[in-house]
Amino acid sequence: MADQRIEVLARRRAEMMSVISAAALEQFSQHGLRGTSTQAIADRAGISKQQLHYYIESKDALYESLLRQTMQHWRQIGLNAEDGELEPAQAIARLVRRKLEFTFDHPQISRLFSYEVMSGGVVIRKILAEVNGGVTAATQIIRGWVTHGKIEAIEPIFLLFHIWALTQHYADYEPQVRFFMALPADMPLDRERISAEVTRFIIRGMGLRLPEHATGLISAGPTSHPTS
Amino acid sequence: MADQRIEVLARRRAEMMSVISAAALEQFSQHGLRGTSTQAIADRAGISKQQLHYYIESKDALYESLLRQTMQHWRQIGLNAEDGELEPAQAIARLVRRKLEFTFDHPQISRLFSYEVMSGGVVIRKILAEVNGGVTAATQIIRGWVTHGKIEAIEPIFLLFHIWALTQHYADYEPQVRFFMALPADMPLDRERISAEVTRFIIRGMGLRLPEHATGLISAGPTSHPTS
Amino acid sequence: MADQRIEVLARRRAEMMSVISAAALEQFSQHGLRGTSTQAIADRAGISKQQLHYYIESKDALYESLLRQTMQHWRQIGLNAEDGELEPAQAIARLVRRKLEFTFDHPQISRLFSYEVMSGGVVIRKILAEVNGGVTAATQIIRGWVTHGKIEAIEPIFLLFHIWALTQHYADYEPQVRFFMALPADMPLDRERISAEVTRFIIRGMGLRLPEHATGLISAGPTSHPTS
Amino acid sequence: MADQRIEVLARRRAEMMSVISAAALEQFSQHGLRGTSTQAIADRAGISKQQLHYYIESKDALYESLLRQTMQHWRQIGLNAEDGELEPAQAIARLVRRKLEFTFDHPQISRLFSYEVMSGGVVIRKILAEVNGGVTAATQIIRGWVTHGKIEAIEPIFLLFHIWALTQHYADYEPQVRFFMALPADMPLDRERISAEVTRFIIRGMGLRLPEHATGLISAGPTSHPTS
DNA sequence: GATGAATGAGGGTTCATTCAT
DNA sequence: TATGAATGAACCCTCATTCAT
Numbered sequence: 001m002a003d004q005r006i007e008v009l010a011r012r013r014a015e016m017m018s019v020i021s022a023a024a025l026e027q028f029s030q031h032g033l034r035g036t037s038t039q040a041i042a043d044r045a046g047i048s049k050q051q052l053h054y055y056i057e058s059k060d061a062l063y064e065s066l067l068r069q070t071m072q073h074w075r076q077i078g079l080n081a082e083d084g085e086l087e088p089a090q091a092i093a094r095l096v097r098r099k100l101e102f103t104f105d106h107p108q109i110s111r112l113f114s115y116e117v118m119s120g121g122v123v124i125r126k127i128l129a130e131v132n133g134g135v136t137a138a139t140q141i142i143r144g145w146v147t148h149g150k151i152e153a154i155e156p157i158f159l160l161f162h163i164w165a166l167t168q169h170y171a172d173y174e175p176q177v178r179f180f181m182a183l184p185a186d187m188p189l190d191r192e193r194i195s196a197e198v199t200r201f202i203i204r205g206m207g208l209r210l211p212e213h214a215t216g217l218i219s220a221g222p223t224s225h226p227t228s
Numbered sequence: 229m230a231d232q233r234i235e236v237l238a239r240r241r242a243e244m245m246s247v248i249s250a251a252a253l254e255q256f257s258q259h260g261l262r263g264t265s266t267q268a269i270a271d272r273a274g275i276s277k278q279q280l281h282y283y284i285e286s287k288d289a290l291y292e293s294l295l296r297q298t299m300q301h302w303r304q305i306g307l308n309a310e311d312g313e314l315e316p317a318q319a320i321a322r323l324v325r326r327k328l329e330f331t332f333d334h335p336q337i338s339r340l341f342s343y344e345v346m347s348g349g350v351v352i353r354k355i356l357a358e359v360n361g362g363v364t365a366a367t368q369i370i371r372g373w374v375t376h377g378k379i380e381a382i383e384p385i386f387l388l389f390h391i392w393a394l395t396q397h398y399a400d401y402e403p404q405v406r407f408f409m410a411l412p413a414d415m416p417l418d419r420e421r422i423s424a425e426v427t428r429f430i431i432r433g434m435g436l437r438l439p440e441h442a443t444g445l446i447s448a449g450p451t452s453h454p455t456s
Numbered sequence: 457m458a459d460q461r462i463e464v465l466a467r468r469r470a471e472m473m474s475v476i477s478a479a480a481l482e483q484f485s486q487h488g489l490r491g492t493s494t495q496a497i498a499d500r501a502g503i504s505k506q507q508l509h510y511y512i513e514s515k516d517a518l519y520e521s522l523l524r525q526t527m528q529h530w531r532q533i534g535l536n537a538e539d540g541e542l543e544p545a546q547a548i549a550r551l552v553r554r555k556l557e558f559t560f561d562h563p564q565i566s567r568l569f570s571y572e573v574m575s576g577g578v579v580i581r582k583i584l585a586e587v588n589g590g591v592t593a594a595t596q597i598i599r600g601w602v603t604h605g606k607i608e609a610i611e612p613i614f615l616l617f618h619i620w621a622l623t624q625h626y627a628d629y630e631p632q633v634r635f636f637m638a639l640p641a642d643m644p645l646d647r648e649r650i651s652a653e654v655t656r657f658i659i660r661g662m663g664l665r666l667p668e669h670a671t672g673l674i675s676a677g678p679t680s681h682p683t684s
Numbered sequence: 685m686a687d688q689r690i691e692v693l694a695r696r697r698a699e700m701m702s703v704i705s706a707a708a709l710e711q712f713s714q715h716g717l718r719g720t721s722t723q724a725i726a727d728r729a730g731i732s733k734q735q736l737h738y739y740i741e742s743k744d745a746l747y748e749s750l751l752r753q754t755m756q757h758w759r760q761i762g763l764n765a766e767d768g769e770l771e772p773a774q775a776i777a778r779l780v781r782r783k784l785e786f787t788f789d790h791p792q793i794s795r796l797f798s799y800e801v802m803s804g805g806v807v808i809r810k811i812l813a814e815v816n817g818g819v820t821a822a823t824q825i826i827r828g829w830v831t832h833g834k835i836e837a838i839e840p841i842f843l844l845f846h847i848w849a850l851t852q853h854y855a856d857y858e859p860q861v862r863f864f865m866a867l868p869a870d871m872p873l874d875r876e877r878i879s880a881e882v883t884r885f886i887i888r889g890m891g892l893r894l895p896e897h898a899t900g901l902i903s904a905g906p907t908s909h910p911t912s
Numbered sequence: 913g914a915t916g917a918a919t920g921a922g923g924g925t926t927c928a929t930t931c932a933t
Numbered sequence: 934t935a936t937g938a939a940t941g942a943a944c945c946c947t948c949a950t951t952c953a954t
Contacts, residue, residue, distance in 0.1 A: 012913095030347055034263030038949060051914060053950065111346055114400065118339050119258050121403035128407060135408060157408050158425045165397035166390055172342065172400075173393070175349040179356060180363060180385050197386045205433035233933080237937065266924060279939065281925065461954085465916065486803050491718030494945060507918065509946060567802050570856065574795055575714055577859040584863060591864060613864050614881045618850055621857070625849035628798065628856075631805035635812060636819060636841050653842045661889035722928060735935060737929065 013055070020045045020055055021069075024062050029108035032115045033063050033123070064123055070113050071127055077102055079138035088145045089208045092163070096199045099167040104191050110171035135160065152207045159206065166198050241283075248273045248283055252290050257339040260347055261291050292351055298341050299355050305330055307366035316373045317436045320391070324427045327395040332419050338399030363388065380435045387434065394426050469511075476501045476511055480518050485567040488575055489519050520579055526569050527583050533558055535594035544601045545664045548619070552655045555623040560647050566627035591616065608663045615662065622654050697739070704729045704739055705753075708746050713792035716799045717747050717807070748807055754797050755811055761786055763822035772829045773892045776847070780883045783851040788875050794855035819844065836891045843890065850882050 023044035027036040038059050042052040056062045077098045083091040103110050116124050135157075142156035170177060170189065178185065203210050251272035255264040266287050270280040284290045305326045311319040331338050344352050363385075370384035398405060398417065406413065431438050479500035483492040494515050498508040512518045533554045539547040559566050572580050591613075598612035626633060626645065634641065659666050707728035711720040722743050726736040740746045761782045767775040787794050800808050819841075826840035854861060854873065862869065887894050 009913095032260050032263045032343075034259045035261070035347075036263075037947080039947080048915070049949085050916085050951090054913070059949070114342075115346065117401050117404050118343060119263075121407075125403075125407075128404075155425065158422075158429075161397060161401075161405065161408075162394055162426075162429055165393045165401070169389060169393035172346050173389075176345050176356075177389065179349075179353075180389075194386075197383065198390075201386075201390055201433040204435055205429040207432055237933095241937080265922080267922080276940070277924085278926085278941085282938070287924065465954095469916080487718045488716050489719070491716045491803075493943080495943080504919070505945085506920085506947085510917070515945065570798075571716075571802060573860050574799065574856050575719075577863075581863075584860075611881065614878075614885075617853060617857075617861065617864075618882075618885055621849045621853035622846055625845060629801050629845075629849070631809075632801050632812075633845065635805075635809075636845075650842075653839060654846075657842075657846055657889040660891055661885040663888055721926080723926080732936070733928085734930090734937085738934070743928070 016055055025066055025108050028063055029111040032119060067116055067124055068127055070109050075134045078134040079141050084141040088151050089203050093199050096202055100195050103167055103171045107171035107174060110168055114168055114172045163202055170194055244283055253294055253336045256291055257336040260343045295352055296355055298337050303362050306362040307369050312369040316379050317431050321427050324430055328423050331395055331399045335399035335402055338396055342396055342400045391430060398422055472511055481522055481564045484519055485564040488571045523580055524583055526565050531590050534590040535597050540597040544607045545659050549655050552658055556651050559623055559627045563627035563630055566624055570624055570628045619658060626650055700739055709750055709792050712747055713795040751800055751808055752811055754793050759818045762818040763825050768825040772835050773887050777883050780886055784879050787851055787855045791855035791858060794852055798852060798856045847886055854878055
């Protein structure tokens, strides 16, 4: 019985934390760490400032925890051993698709990360080493392709930079994208078209040809919504 | 003689304004409008908060004027009629070079703009229409290439998005770029290498071949006016 | 038991609000909206400026709420249907007495109102329509007297102006009244004498005769609510 | 020649001082001493804040000088020996007319004085003794009328209070007067009507009858405009 | 858990005044 | 004279956080 009680309490706390995280993410991803007030987060979460401080340690800690979650997302999305066994074009196409899908589903997380890096990356430097492994793994896979003559000589880190830049753009610059595509705020971005354009551009940029069906539909299935 | 006095005073004021602009740019580009305090700007400019308000109207006005200058830079950099007469690959290579050159010279201005757009672009929306013309002109040039069979069918706005995304990246994500290139903060980015990689990637992404000498040195020509 | 706690808290908050209102009234009635600082109000209330803002929304809102209360007082004091059934001299005598009584009890409220009107009445214009009804009712009662031949032809609004001017004077000009009556600041005004003089002057000014006992004691009846 | 130069300079200074006085009067009479900023005065006078401080000693000194001028006006308007030789009703009618005329011509001066008294009369207390003589003279004249049986027993100081209150009202409460008389801000008050009503009310209030022609036209002649 | 209360620091901005030129 | 520059103080208000209940 006591266990049940504890469980209920834990669940409630978890629910509250997720509400708070969503509110914080919304604010941090729009105004950055310094530009966000705890009052704004509390308001968005529908609680009082004092209640907020009951659940979080501090504004900085909340921000850091969100960043930490973000890093985990990146790790899941990045090139992995499984991709290494595919043809380069297909592997990259999949990577781009995963990344874009995530960007469309969680633009705020993408923006949060960009904000942090643009602010100097002070907070993330502490965490960055963790994902370093991911990047290192990715560069090794790409280097393997070069070694095996599957793709032209290419600097892996630049390829990763470019993939990153092109995919982040549709979250970070969403207002501008909407502006130039004459898309009102209440209509969703055209995922398939963007995905096709970006993928084609990257594959070609690598000097490869598009794999068959590479520009096919992104599964519009029930993607997970970790935080939003 | 009186004219000389006036001139000296005007120059001094202009100098102070440029010091303030530089300080403001530094802060705004790192923390955004809301995350930047006038105190921080004043400190960086080496003056008191009250003195700052002697020179500027308000924080918002200062921010807006910086953004307005930024827009003028973009207009100068964008595709123009002259480019339209070149071969597509060369025209794009030049555009990319211009943009990257500016990014390397003024990473803060690039970041300021990204921060603004990411924050929702509330302030810039008032100004954005001005550059719209520039973008429209650019899309027409690109569309002209398609019409004349010089390049494959391509959606101009996406090409512009991609150029923008790839070039901004080296300002916006500079800390991360440095991290993964193991480059300490006091060493400059390798302009030529980055320029070559980015240009090649874009030209290829368009389905073209690199023009001769396209990856050559970036002309260190008259760029001028860093902040004013 | 929980109810008791809530009640205690509510009472404490109400007490604090009344302390703040009193402090604000004192300052606003002496220096107006613009001339009063929140620091001065906080000092008088014995709290810090931040604490003050915990209890009030803003200086302007506090000022407006005080003015709004003032208007309610005026509505209670004004000529009403009950007065309309009395003889004119008696009705007016009563009105004057009520108004003077209030003036003596709450000179600051009277001054607050005068200050506001003298400042241009920007804030009160929003509220003024509410009491307009009261004035309209009063003018109709007076006009009724004229119609029924109970008093000479008279312009009701002027009579109301004059009653207002004469009664307000003993609040607004209290320092001068004291000066010319050689009355030190710690001694109360001679209510009865003033009341008698003012009433007699007004009744006569209307062309009437004083009702019997009109100059008698001012009833010390239930006036209550000084500031809240 | 040197004399001429000095004279010209003195005249210019005098002109500037009168511009400043007018601007200061406008502001002080609307917002009081504390509620008025030197910036607002300078703006109204069409000069810079530094220039203002070149001409005035301090904000307080400027305020005090305006009050001092005001007191001189009161002295000129008050009951004088000449009035003492007239019939009471006529003397009072003239006094009221003088006072109202001044009020209509210089409502700001009237308000300035009211503001000062309402603020506690700290500044004026230093000056008040000067006009005291005037009031004393007036009370003696009125007392003389009582002694000689020309008017009923009356407390002179109250009569003066009432005259003051009724006449000031049309400056101090001008916004309210306009409101209830449905008079737009750009139309002048109906001087004659107000003058007639006020005079009749006061004369009657004293227990007298109106002198012939007492309600006649106020001379709209060239009244002096000391400061406005 | 949740809320009322409190606080030291800081937010952007204006204040009256002075000084040098 | 008039203006550019400067300053210490104060303006109204919000900040992140803590504490008691």
